[in-house]
Amino acid sequence: MTDNWGLLGHDWAVDMLRQHIVHGAVRHAYLFTGPPGLGRRTLTLRFAQALNCAQPSAPGEACRACRDCKHIASMQHPDLAVIRAEQEGGTLKVDQVRAVQRMLALKPYQSRYRVALFLRFQEANPSAANALLKTLEEAPDHAILLLTADNAEQLLPTIISRCEVLRLRPMPIESVEGYLRQRGADESTARLVAHLSGGRPGYALRMLEDPNTLDFRHQRLDDLRQLLSASRVMKFEYAEKLARDRDAMRQVLLLWLAYWRDVMLRAAQADTPLANVDRADEIETLAAGLSLIEARRLVSDLELAIERLERYINARLLAEVLLLDWPHM
Numbered sequence: 001m002t003d004n005w006g007l008l009g010h011d012w013a014v015d016m017l018r019q020h021i022v023h024g025a026v027r028h029a030y031l032f033t034g035p036p037g038l039g040r041r042t043l044t045l046r047f048a049q050a051l052n053c054a055q056p057s058a059p060g061e062a063c064r065a066c067r068d069c070k071h072i073a074s075m076q077h078p079d080l081a082v083i084r085a086e087q088e089g090g091t092l093k094v095d096q097v098r099a100v101q102r103m104l105a106l107k108p109y110q111s112r113y114r115v116a117l118f119l120r121f122q123e124a125n126p127s128a129a130n131a132l133l134k135t136l137e138e139a140p141d142h143a144i145l146l147l148t149a150d151n152a153e154q155l156l157p158t159i160i161s162r163c164e165v166l167r168l169r170p171m172p173i174e175s176v177e178g179y180l181r182q183r184g185a186d187e188s189t190a191r192l193v194a195h196l197s198g199g200r201p202g203y204a205l206r207m208l209e210d211p212n213t214l215d216f217r218h219q220r221l222d223d224l225r226q227l228l229s230a231s232r233v234m235k236f237e238y239a240e241k242l243a244r245d246r247d248a249m250r251q252v253l254l255l256w257l258a259y260w261r262d263v264m265l266r267a268a269q270a271d272t273p274l275a276n277v278d279r280a281d282e283i284e285t286l287a288a289g290l291s292l293i294e295a296r297r298l299v300s301d302l303e304l305a306i307e308r309l310e311r312y313i314n315a316r317l318l319a320e321v322l323l324l325d326w327p328h329m
Contacts, residue, residue, distance in 0.1 A: 005046040006064065008179050008201045009171040010039060016166070017047050018060035026051070027164040029136050029145040033152050034168035037203025040148040043168070044117055048072050048080060051144060052111035068111060075117075078109040084119035089250065089310050092118070094127035101135050104143040118147045122154035129156050136162040170199030173273060180208055195277045196258075220252050221259060221279065228329045239319035246315055250306065257302040263287050264295035289329055301325060
């Protein structure tokens, strides 16, 4: 009896990985792609558990209760190395990859495999990517490399070609909503969070478990509405405050991007469900006052601002230019 490794969705991926274990056909490297919050990391850890569980209930089925499984789940297992940039949007460096190379050369400490989990590998700098390529080419039989990335096209083709690629997809909104209600969310919260998640169960759970996330979103979207009718002086003042914390600024820009995308969808009269379903009336009002070209420009400006922010361009100037180019409504 299988339980999809305790995961919501990705049944086909779980079945494929399970079969690799059952038939002794485990690859030396796997790449899991899809947007953040989709459950990439959770799936990789479940796979690592299935590979190294000390008391499997069946081939390819981890017990998730033994010491090995618990330590893998907490990413504290001696045969598991987790490698990532210090912060989201940061840089994964070559020294981190070289340290893993030395670890993988050693026999497993207590399990069948040594597992190296590279999270958000699209953040690797060129030297780190080339170092990983060497590792992929020379990995010993007892080593399994697991990579996650937003999409495969962000990585070197030579890395992709050496990995089994699993392209994960968002779940239906209704499935995520039902799951959240099973977890105790009321109907309105489950509906909102499911839509905001875009079908990403991991992201949905984080929002549900941290009420500050929804409060932060509510405040920043209220700010957006007020900024549309604000004076230049007020916009300059807001830009100054926003730029003081680059990480927080990035989160605000992502919230605004999702909001303006909804406006663009309504301006285009598309049937696609809104993400910000609790703001449907104001989104409809804004869309009625903008052309589709104007709405597209606002979305493009935010996408460019996020990209430039990650390249450490002057955050305050970036915020000022962005806000001054918004329509006065």
